């Protein structure tokens with residue numbers, strides 16, 4: 001037995017030496033023979049993961065995930081790395097060079113990964129796009145860990161690889177641009193999503209902010225939990241508040257926090273319920289589906305209406321959307337169509353999606369639309385408080401602790417209603433004027449005093465109007481009583 005063992009060891013050693021000189025295609029038959037001979041004695045198992053599977057046209061997603069996972073380990077370990085420059089960003093990605101071997105450890109088990117390729121005979125001309133070379137990874141480990149490796153370790157590698165991929169990928173902002181002929185084209189078109197918003201720069205109460213972030217992270221990690229409770233892995237958020245309080249900014253911050261794509265669904269461009277359903281089915285996982293100004297897209301009877309021009313006075317043009325060139329054609333999307341699309345069949349086939357509605361007028365929304373289970377979390381974005389102001393002062397003026405003018409600003413913020421957008425506008429140094437921090441803070445104080453003055457005037461006017469109404473009511477009562485008395489007197493007199 002020992003003799004057999006040592007001759008096998010010698011054979012394997014000789015083969016390993018040959019690996020350094022001969023190409024894999026020559027070695028492969030030898031390797032197979034050795035493998036047959038040694039399989040029962042070899043204490044190690046080897047798993048091969050080829051880059052292309054099946055017909056060879058589709059790159060294996062498992063290979064891609066393993067590649068990413070190994071890239072992270074290999075940058076720390078491997079002696080020889082390959083530099084690849086990717087996309088427009090010209091980012092340098094270091095990958096494991098061919099023939100390089102790296103070691104990994106999982107629950108105390110040692111594992112060896114090797115990246116290699118088979119180069120075919122150059123005389124064969126192939127129409128096949130990937131026939132040039134066949135890359136593959138091999139994973140070697142001791143037989144006694146077979147179960148742990150195949151059932152746990154490989155899953156761990158694939159999950160980690162996918163997570164790295166999600167972090168590195170370029171995210172997209174989709175929009176449902178209206179087209180006359182749909183054909184096989186996607187209903188969505190997209191651009192690269194690059195928005196700098198983050199929860200760090202969101203001006204709002206810090207506790208509330210943390211609560212929202214925790215809620216989002218719990219959702220993102222909730223795959224098993226949602227499966228356990230038998231619920232589709234989706235969550236609805238309703239963001240409401242006056243214009244300029246950060247609803248759209250928060251959506252961008254959410255997408256950045258979770259690394260999700262955004263689908264900006266313009267309901268006024270959707271033809272009917274069927275098309276709405278198609279649009280939603282076409283969305284991919286790890287995404288936020290947004291319907292902005294939901295109160296302007298549907299009325300309570302379920303029929304759409306167009307937002308009146310400059311309804312909210314913000315004049316940003318959002319409200320001018322028409323159904324292009326279709327004078328009398330009205331979209332047929334109904335409230336029940338929207339409700340069914342949200343929690344109907346599609347939600348069961350699509351996972352890891354967040355739906356966000358925004359509105360300036362929460363009171364106008366149909367209760368069915370925003371009940372728990374559809375809009376699970378209602379978030380009010382409101383006027384700027386002192387804590388929110390401090391975030392903006394840090395964002396715009398780099399004041400991270402305190403300033404002498406802060407106390408005055410705190411007092412004014414308590415007495416006025418000003419949106420974070422207006423505060424931000426006043427804090428931003430005017431370009432080319434070389435404005436210092438103090439001038440910006442003073443401008444904000446001036447704006448706050450202005451708002452305060454206007455609010456007092458408005459209040460006074462309202463009070464005056466109320467008083468006038470009360471006075472008129474009293475007068476009417478007096479006239480009424482006087483009138484009745486004189487009528488009684490006249491009657492008595494005539495009697």
Ligand SMILES: Nc1ncnc2c1ncn2[C@@H]1O[C@H](COP(=O)(O)OP(=O)(O)OP(=O)(O)O)[C@@H](O)[C@H]1O
Pocket residue numbers: 201202203204241242243244245246247248249250314359360381420421422424
């Ligand atoms: N809470 C906030 N934190 C940080 N910046 C904010 C906040 N609110 C508003 N802003 C700033 O004001 C601008 C307008 O904000 P945003 O578009 O998010 O408001 P909105 O609530 O979506 O308004 P609308 O109801 O009109 O759509 C943003 O570009 C952002 O710079």
Ligand SMILES: [Mg+2]
Pocket residue numbers: 247248249292358
């Ligand atoms: Mg907005």
